[in-house]
Amino acid sequence: MPLVPSYIKKLENYTPGKPIDEVQRELGITEITKLASNENPLGASPLAIRAMIDSMKNIHRYPDSSGYELRKELANKFNIKQNNVVLGAGSEGIMSTIMRTFLLNDDELISAKNSFIGFRVLANASGRKVMWVPMKKYRYDLEKMVEQITEYTKIIYIANPDNPMGTYVTEKEFDEFYSYVPDRVLIILDEAYFEFAHDKLDYPDSMTYRYDNVITLRSFSKAYGLGGVRIGYGFAHSDLISNLLKVKVPFEPSTLGQIAGLAAISDTDFLKKTIKLNKNGMNFLSNQLDTLGVKHIKSAANFITTVWDSESMAKELTITLLNMGVIVRHLDTFGWPNCIRISIGLEKENEQFISSLGEIL
Ligand SMILES: Cc1ncc(COP(=O)(O)O)c(C=O)c1O
Numbered sequence: 001m002p003l004v005p006s007y008i009k010k011l012e013n014y015t016p017g018k019p020i021d022e023v024q025r026e027l028g029i030t031e032i033t034k035l036a037s038n039e040n041p042l043g044a045s046p047l048a049i050r051a052m053i054d055s056m057k058n059i060h061r062y063p064d065s066s067g068y069e070l071r072k073e074l075a076n077k078f079n080i081k082q083n084n085v086v087l088g089a090g091s092e093g094i095m096s097t098i099m100r101t102f103l104l105n106d107d108e109l110i111s112a113k114n115s116f117i118g119f120r121v122l123a124n125a126s127g128r129k130v131m132w133v134p135m136k137k138y139r140y141d142l143e144k145m146v147e148q149i150t151e152y153t154k155i156i157y158i159a160n161p162d163n164p165m166g167t168y169v170t171e172k173e174f175d176e177f178y179s180y181v182p183d184r185v186l187i188i189l190d191e192a193y194f195e196f197a198h199d200k201l202d203y204p205d206s207m208t209y210r211y212d213n214v215i216t217l218r219s220f221s222k223a224y225g226l227g228g229v230r231i232g233y234g235f236a237h238s239d240l241i242s243n244l245l246k247v248k249v250p251f252e253p254s255t256l257g258q259i260a261g262l263a264a265i266s267d268t269d270f271l272k273k274t275i276k277l278n279k280n281g282m283n284f285l286s287n288q289l290d291t292l293g294v295k296h297i298k299s300a301a302n303f304i305t306t307v308w309d310s311e312s313m314a315k316e317l318t319i320t321l322l323n324m325g326v327i328v329r330h331l332d333t334f335g336w337p338n339c340i341r342i343s344i345g346l347e348k349e350n351e352q353f354i355s356s357l358g359e360i361l
Helices: 020-027 046-058 068-078 090-102 117-125 142-147 171-180 238-247 255-265 268-292 311-323 347-360
Strands: 085-088 108-112 129-133 153-159 186-190 214-219 232-235 295-297 303-307 339-343
Touching: 020 311, 046 255, 068 085, 068 232, 068 255, 085 090, 085 238, 085 255, 090 117, 090 153, 090 186, 090 214, 090 232, 090 238, 108 117, 108 142, 117 153, 129 142, 142 171, 268 295, 268 303, 268 347, 311 339, 311 347
Parallel strands: 108 129, 108 153, 153 186, 186 214
Antiparallel strands: 085 232, 214 232, 295 303, 303 339
């Protein structure tokens, strides 16, 4: 028997967006604009930063493994019970717990091809069969996903909105889709970007889907700027949650994550500022890209994906922008070699991107 299972050997390392200091070191450029990882350009919620600093004196203590305070607060905020809430080291941490809790033997998974890379990594690492259904016009093709359901299907994953396309499944589409999914199949609704999308009238509010087989995942990484502390949460039926709690890494999420999340929820000012900045930035970038004649996909998240004629063009543009101090994300490793994703930045960062792009074109 080989030490490393063949499905693990086949995996490839995840390549994150280039960090700012790496670009500074390699290119000797000091002024860098990073629009590559869908981070919050305003930084983190100031209330969360304050709370983390204040908690430092107790950092030698292990975290509260039950996440009591934060789960209670999330339950209050969303009008559910504490035993319907799970926490994790980012929403990806919860995704990983879901895989370890529910998958066995011949279970199968279904998702969209070339959607969120974090799920792809976890699904492939589970060693189970995954049906990757191609997107249609850059959107989840729920009809085709339903066709892939078999007696072995255990999990269906939907990123809503999707990363890296920014498109979303509408309420009507989800309702129709849901009517075809057997109760024994768990649907993961990954709403890492929901704060940016939920003002769209046809965006489904998954809090109304408190079905027994739906788990909603959300994140403090984007709208609250806490990507570095790793804190996310999920809502589901108490039976699902109680089993997830048995399997999760006992001391995740960290003390800092829990404290930051708790403070961030009450930081409505920061959330409002973030959403407004994102909306303005999205309008600015869409208009400017139109003016430059650049094809882009309408996005409900905090990034916008552009479509180019060829892979070499997208690659070359990404490298040239990098040399001009603007880091964007070529989506070749995501499976979209003709596309470049640009995270919405501060006003001046968006302007810098557009003026650099204009110069190149
Ligand atoms: C669709 C989607 N889900 C989940 C995540 C990860 O969120 P977290 O930082 O909470 O693990 C991301 C981050 O990029 C994402 O794009």
